[in-house]
Amino acid sequence: MAEISKAIREIKNTLRQIVLFNTLLASAIFFLTVFFIANLFGLYPEYAWILALIYFLVKILKRIRTLKVAEVEAKYPNLNERLRTAEDTMGQDNFMIQRLRTEVIDKLKNVRVSSFMNLKDIFGKIVAIFILAFLVIVVTTYDVKIFNISDAAKNFDYKPIVRADLFKTAEKPITTQNLTSGDSEYQLYGKASIAKLGDKNIDLVLSLRTDQLDIRNVKKVEEKQFDENAVYEIEARSDASFQENIPKEQQALVKDYFNAINKR
Amino acid sequence: MVELEKFGKTFDALMEEMNKVVIGQDKVIKQIVAAILSDGNALLESYPGLGKTLICKTLAQAMDLKFSRIQGTPDLMPSDVTGTQMIEEVGGKRYFKFQQGPIFSNIVLVDEVNRATPKTQSALLEAMAEKQTTVSNKTYEMDSPFFILATQNPIDQEGTYPLPEAQQDRFLLKIKVDYPSPEDELKIVDQYAALVKAKEVKKVITKANLLQLQEYARQVPISNDLKQFVVKLITLTRTKKELIEYGASPRASIGLILAAKSNALIEGRNHVGEKDIIDMAYPVLRHRIIVNFEAERQGKTTDDIIKELIEKVK
Missing domain, CATH: 1.10.8.80 (Magnesium chelatase subunit I, C-Terminal domain)
Incomplete structure (x- = not known):
């Protein structure tokens, strides 16, 4: 029994080695093809190895699972049904099984490893690898691209999916022009008729906190030197997609504030 | 001990001996031999006159086995098949002695089993299944190898007791015997219309060899x-x-x-x-x-x- 067990194990190992070799060649072709196409279309060729690895694993697992001694029988008809029967009855022993094993071992001596390798197929794959490798070198050296997908994706002008007018809250949008219009309705200090300052001098004492303020301490305007590397002005622009929902009376306040600043 | 590598040749030799007597029924002979090797029984379905008895008799001769024939009739009793107790007198004393019936053989041909009554059929089926029979509360075992070949006529079903399916299931094979080809029928006519003495069939397999081959068949x-x-x-x-x-x-x-x-x-x-x-x-x-x-x-x-x-x- 040891002899037949060893013989069948050897056959299976040999078949597995052949499957591994063929799968490696196929994976190499796959990798080079993906790499080549990725370069042509400006994708990420450095990730082609991940796809090739997945391809290799899937193919080899699938192939090894379906690997059976029936493949040997297909090549050698004189072993037809015998090899499978010998394998299935490995755990049994009787006169007839011993005779079968003797017959199988005798016939296995004529089995050649080369009969399971399709030389034309292997040669074709090696040639394909050479050609693809050459193409990859040419494409990467001269930066040949049919269409750069990644650049196109970066420059894509994104238009918002949501409608801009959904966030329009004021009848009059707050713009620079509106703030300086001088409309009496939008006075910063409110209605003049209500507020009266009078003739009295008012001493204002502000509570001391982090800073102190003395309104009598007026100084001359000092010329200040600004750095050349000043921070760029931050330009605030009204935008149709501005999301604040300011009530109408408060919008007037903001507008009047800017009007007042401009007048000063 | 039989040499297994020569069994294929042995079977060829067996067919050669059988063909001396039985012409044009190689497939039937092969299936009957397969049933014997499997230690099973066979049901033969054929029209009259196709050589069923001749096949069984010739096979028994070639295999050095004892052969007996039972004709199924409506008045066949179980004791006619299994045997019965007979009174024997020896030295003035009388005692019962069991007289074995035709079932105590190696190859038993039961012709037209569907003509026998269900009671007789069940006696046969007991012997088939258990390789033993019970007479007067005493059990008698059959010799090894033991093989029953029962036949049925597909026509002429009037007055018969067809074997129920449950009983038919006990037969390993149901072999159909067809008419021979015209060429074979010509040979039959040439041989049997002119033949005076039956041809001698040589012994090809011994009983011991056959038992061993039955063991090999299972292996x-x-x-x-x-x-x-x-x-x-x-x-x-x-x-x-x-x-x-x-x-x-x-x-x-x-x-x-x-x-x-x-x-x-x-x-x-x-x-x-x-x-x-x-x-x-x-x-x-x-x-x-x-x-x-x-x-x-x-x-x-x-x-x-x-x-x-x-x-x-x-």
Whole structure:
């Protein structure tokens, strides 16, 4: 029994080695093809190895699972049904099984490893690898691209999916022009008729906190030197997609504030 | 000890001896030998005059086995088959002595078993199944090897007691004997119309060799996928309700594998092949499947249905 067990194990190992070799060649072709196409279309060729690895694993697992001694029988008809029967009855022993094993071992001596390798197929794959490798070198050296997908994706002008007018809250949008219009309705200090300052001098004492303020301490305007590397002005622009929902009376306040600043 | 490598040649020699006497029934002889090697029994269905008795008698001669024949008639009693107690007088004293019936043989041909009464049929079936018989509360065992070949006439069914399906299931094979070809019939006519003395058949296999070959037949290995093939085939007979009323039981699975092993041995192989199973599927299953009205309406025989099932499982 040891002899037949060893013989069948050897056959299976040999078949597995052949499957591994063929799968490696196929994976190499796959990798080079993906790499080549990725370069042509400006994708990420450095990730082609991940796809090739997945391809290799899937193919080899699938192939090894379906690997059976029936493949040997297909090549050698004189072993037809015998090899499978010998394998299935490995755990049994009787006169007839011993005779079968003797017959199988005798016939296995004529089995050649080369009969399971399709030389034309292997040669074709090696040639394909050479050609693809050459193409990859040419494409990467001269930066040949049919269409750069990644650049196109970066420059894509994104238009918002949501409608801009959904966030329009004021009848009059707050713009620079509106703030300086001088409309009496939008006075910063409110209605003049209500507020009266009078003739009295008012001493204002502000509570001391982090800073102190003395309104009598007026100084001359000092010329200040600004750095050349000043921070760029931050330009605030009204935008149709501005999301604040300011009530109408408060919008007037903001507008009047800017009007007042401009007048000063 | 028989040399197994020569068994294929032994079987060829057996066929050669059989062909001296029986012409044009090689397939039937092969199936009968397969049934013997499987230690089973066979049911032969044939029209009268096709050489059933001649086959069994010649086979018994070639295998050096004892042969007996029982003719099924409506008045056949169980004691006519099994034997009975007889009074014997020796030295003035009388005592009962068991007189063995024709069933105590190696090859028993029961002609037209469907003409015998159910009571007599059951005595035969007991001997078939258990290789023993009970007479006057005493059990007597049969000799080894023991093989019953029962025959049925497919025509002339009036006044018969057809074997119930449950009893037919006990036969390993149901062998159909067909008419010989015109060329073979010419040879038969040439031989038997002119022959004065019956031809001598030489002994090819001894009884001891046959018992050993029966043991070898059971030892022939079979692969797992072929076992699954057999089980799928038998299961399909139970699930294909469009054409089959009742399918085969697990006894059919065991029988098919045994018959296939015997067939492989007859052909001189050390393993069971798919062809062995396909060849043996017909005699194993044809008496175990009951077709329904739809199959009869379509004119399909059990053999046609078995062929369809085999194609489906393949």
